[in-house]
Amino acid sequence: MVTMKQIAQRTGVSVSTVSLVMNHRDEGRVKPEVAARVRATAKAMGYVVNPMASSLRTNRTHILGFVSEEVATTPYAGGIIRGAQDAASRFGYVMITVSVDGQDEDAEIAALKRYGTDGFLYAKMSNCITRVPASLEREPLVLVDATDPDNRFPSVEPNEFRIGYDATCRLVDAGCERIAYIGCTEPMLAQDGRLAGYRAALEETGAGYDPSLVVDVLDNGPALRAVSALFDRARPDGFFCFNDARAWYVYECAARRGLTVGRDLSVVGVDNHRVLAETLDPRLTTVELPHYEMGYWAVCRLVAGIEDRPLDGIDMPRTTAAMPPLDAPSPARIHCALIEKESVRTA
Known part of the structure; x- marks a missing residue:
């Protein structure tokens, strides 16, 4: 040997x-x-x-635990897991993923601990403030797409304000004068941040914020009817949508009125959902959520803590969205990338 x-x-x-x-x-x-x-x-x-020999020398197993709620079963958020796995492999770690949907969370965490797990990622599906389970409070831990209310742990999330700001500025740059926001009725950090960014962009560019152009919807028929009423009442020429799914209502309402997206009106979504953003015609300009980047950053931050590495000594790869430095204050926020397609007209 x-x-x-x-x-x-x-x-x-x-x-x-x-x-x-x-x-x-x-x-x-x-x-x-x-x-x-x-x-x-x-x-x-x-x-x-020899992983056994390495474990004996360092008192580490080089195993990370990924504890998630919905993330492991959600197709486009699976990028978080892929990013985390890529970073774990880079540092010689393996990652065990458990989903706690409908499961005993403490029992799942205890099972991971029996493997001698060196540290944990605790991930949520939608950016939120969450209480860390007591069983993880004394473990090396990084939160993904979530923040502890007392800010006791490193965490990473999308920059929700910049999502709304950048999307709205893009519509302003395209010459849109009446820009609507199709938001979400559920109480979410993403809704608050994106609405704030939308409003700030309108006020800073001189377009002016008009609350009558804001419609918060959930889904299905009621959502379609609310967007349809907005079309007839306010006649917007630009739409920033909370996500790509809500952009579909705009496309549907435009088609029923003989309007063409990308020519008569412009639309920007959020998610870069592989089905919606690529299937809609014209293809939807959208802000891509940094799932891969959040997973990768979180593992780098976690390994740095486990191994007592200097936070400025780890080079980050080039990704669609630039990752913040590992020593960024928590929550570290990732400035998401706007993916240009064909749903915004040329000014």
């Missing part, structure tokens, strides 16, 4: 340097070219990390 000592002799570095590289602790400690040479040599020699 190939040993670290043999790799060190072959590459002309110390055993401790090889250990740092093989245990994914080389960032900021080992020159990148040296780390690359060590990894290449280890691969060529057929070196395989």
Whole structure:
């Protein structure tokens, strides 16, 4: 069996340097070219990390627990898990995911602890303020798409205000003069933040905020009728929608009136939902929620805490939305990317 000592002799570095590289602790400690040479040599020699031996040396299992509510069963929010897994693999960790929908949350967390889990991610489906279970309060922990009311734990979420602000500014730039907001009737941080961003953009650009252009809806027939009444009452030429699903009501109402989205009126949604945003014709300009980025950032922050790494010593990959620094105050907010398609007319 190939040993670290043999790799060190072959590459002309110390055993401790090889250990740092093989245990994914080389960032900021080992020159990148040296780390690359060590990894290449280890691969060529057929070196395989012994997880049991590593666990005994470090008193760590290199296992992370991902505790979620709905996230694991929601198709487009699965990006959170994918981002978290990619980051975990980068640092040599594996991740066990459990969904607590309809389950005994404490029992699921206890099961993860029996594996010797080094740290936890606690994720919610929709950005919210949540109480951390008592069974996790003393564990290394990062909240994903959620914030502790007492701000005791690192957390990451979308920048809801900038979602509304950027989407509305895009409509203003397109020449829209009467911009409506199709919001959500449920009490949510996302609704409050996006409405505030919408209002701020209108006031700052001189378009002016008109509460009669705001309609909050839930779904199905009542939602369609409320949007239809808005069309006839206010005749908006631009629509910012709380999510892509609500944009469908705008498309439907426009079609019934012989109006063409992208020509007679402009629409911006939120989610970049793979079905809705790509199926609607014309394709929907939308703000993409940073699911992947939240998952990736959360694991980087968690591993930094577990391994006592410097928060400024971990390079982040380029993603659709730029990730905040790991030492950003909680909640760390990600500025979401606006994905241009064809539903906003050319000014």
